[in-house]
Amino acid sequence: MLLCVYVGVGAAALRGRPPRRPRPPLPSACPVLTRDGISAGLTERRGHGGSWSGSEDQGDTRDACARQRRSAHKLSLGGLYMNRLTVLVGAGASQALGLPGTNDVLEYLLEKEAELIAEGTIRPTLYPPIFETVLNLLRQHHENPNFEHLMHALECLVSILNTDAAPRGRHQSMELLFTNGISTCARELSTVPHVPDLAITYLINWLCNLFENASATTRERHRWPAYQDFWTAISQNFTLDIATFNYDTCIELALPDLDQGFKPVEGSRAQRFDGLSFQRTEDSRLMHLHGSIHLGKWDLKSGIGRFAYEDNWHDLYYYPNARDAAMIGRAGAQTEPISQSGRHTIIGPVITGLQKPDKILSVEPYASYYHTFVDCLRSSPRLLIVGYGFGDTYINQLLSRMSRWHGAARRIACIDYTPPWIDAPETRNAPAWIRNGMLPRWTGSDKSLSLIDTRMIESTPWYASGGMFMLDCAGLLARPTQADEILRFLAS
Structure with a gap:
């Protein structure tokens, strides 16, 4: 005890x-x-x-x-992770099935805003097209801004405007201490009251709608059998602890028995998260670290204040039918809770923007998912990464510690995609993330530095000389033998 x-x-x-x-x-x-x-x-x-x-x-x-x-x-934890494999899944895994990628999402949001304004569904006098305006500002400072930069900019704008309007003594963001008041640009973006808040609401809802529609046709996609076979082969050899950044349902459709930690609630369509049983389960698990289209707020028709003294107001619940999640609790962006730095953090069924640690540590199931993922990395020396672009620094800090936690026992397999050279199909550019310092830590060899310098992979999969790291740049589902190759490496 x-x-x-x-x-x-x-x-x-x-x-x-x-x-x-x-x-x-x-x-x-x-x-x-x-x-x-x-x-x-x-x-x-x-x-x-x-x-x-x-x-x-x-x-x-x-x-x-x-x-x-x-x-x-320690023994009980060690026994729990004896034959387990930690899996980290990014957007590239779903893109292998044809689902939207990061750039596709941004284009969809811009088109959706312009479409609704053109149709008259959104009146420009009440909601000027703020997405394009904010992106133009971002492009002056970022080479390739995406929808997460857009979300963060909108959150910053809301924080600054609310700080400026708040009475003295309130918990406020400190950015205004070092600026000469609200900029002209910020005031122009907020000429119509609550437009930044409304823009955040639209962004979250449209994002969920996009992936809800995409998930509905997952089984109809031509690569679905290969996708399902890949995950089935992996699951037959290991008990899986899967952490995904994706909002879609591809993983749970391929492996329907994955435990996500939710339990039915009598008299409600919503299921409630049980963090203790989720952490202790010996079954394969799935953690949507950044949210899911099936998450939403509590259904008030099932009882107002039913769990008021146990759950946080911002905790999320699981709806087996994604439409129920959309109709009941997906809805409006919440400008609470305010982070300790005074910034407004939008916590909902999807976690996006650049303030993710403040968001996921505040509510369930995200907080338990994160801590369970950390336990998985510490306890199992085997890690499979699929389609992750290493864009989340708080996750990268954890991944970089695999060599410290497991030493020479670590086995890290990474599936990414870079296009082959036209004149040499066996040769590919190395992924951009190899320059972030992760590769030498994982390989445990200075020989990996040549790969970083040349940024070229002569053949894939590429194996580090120490036998502790494998990199496949052909993408998920590149070969029928891909799952077998990964399993042999992880078992070596």
Whole structure:
């Protein structure tokens, strides 16, 4: 049994107080750690307030008990991850089926805004086309802004405007301390009240609609059988801990038995997240780190305040029917909670923008998903990365520690896509992310530096000389033998 203690600065004020009465001996036997788990007690009590048996004195025995409990906890975690494979899935995995990529999403948002304004569904006098205006500003500072930059810019705009209008003493963003008031550009973007907030609402809803429609036709796509066969082959050899950044449902359609941690609620269409059982399950798991089209707010028709004293107001629930999620709780952007820095963070069924850590650590299921993913990386030396472009720095910091956590036992396989050379089809450009410092850590060899310098891969898959890293730049579903090649490497 573990006891978690949170100590604040107020604990220092207790130093001058008189000592409390000594506590009686531990109320139960102290567990002994064995190969088979926790066995009988190390010591036994002889009645209430009795003495401890054994040659050690009471203080030493308690220290030994504490060490045994910690070791038992580590053993239980180690056993849980014995034959598990951690999988990280990015947008490239769904693009292999023809689903929208990052650039496709931005184009869709711009077209959707222009289309609704042209149809008269959105009146320009009430909602000027803000997406294109903000993107033009972003292009002055970013080479290739995407929809996440757009979301972040809108969130920053809302934070600045709300800080400027808030009364003194409120928790405010500090950006205005170093600027000469609100810029002319920011005021022009907010000439119509609440337009930035409305733009965020549109962005979230349109984003969900795009991937809901794409997911509805997943099984009809011509590469679907190969996609399903790939994941089935991987799942037959390992218990999977899959963390995905994708909002779509491709993974759960291919592997329908994955546990996402939600339990049915009597009398409601929504399912409630159970973080403790999710963390302890021995089944294969799926973690939508950045949200899903099936997530939404609580259905108030199922009982207002039903879990008011247990769940956070911003916690999300799972709806088996994505339409229910859209109609009930996907809806408006929430300009709360305010982060500790004073910025407004939009937390909803999809997590986007550049303030992801502030968002995912605030509500369920994201908080439990993140901590479970960290436990998976620490506990299993095997990692499969599919279609991830290494654009999230808070995740990259975790991935870079695989060599420290597992040493030479690590086996990291990465599937990415770069186009082949026209005059040499076997040769490909190395992916852009290899220059972020991750490759030498994973390979454990200076020979990988030549790959970084030349940025060229003469054949794929590429294997590091130490046998700890494999890079396949042909993309997911490139070959019928791809799953077998990865399984052989992970088992080596």
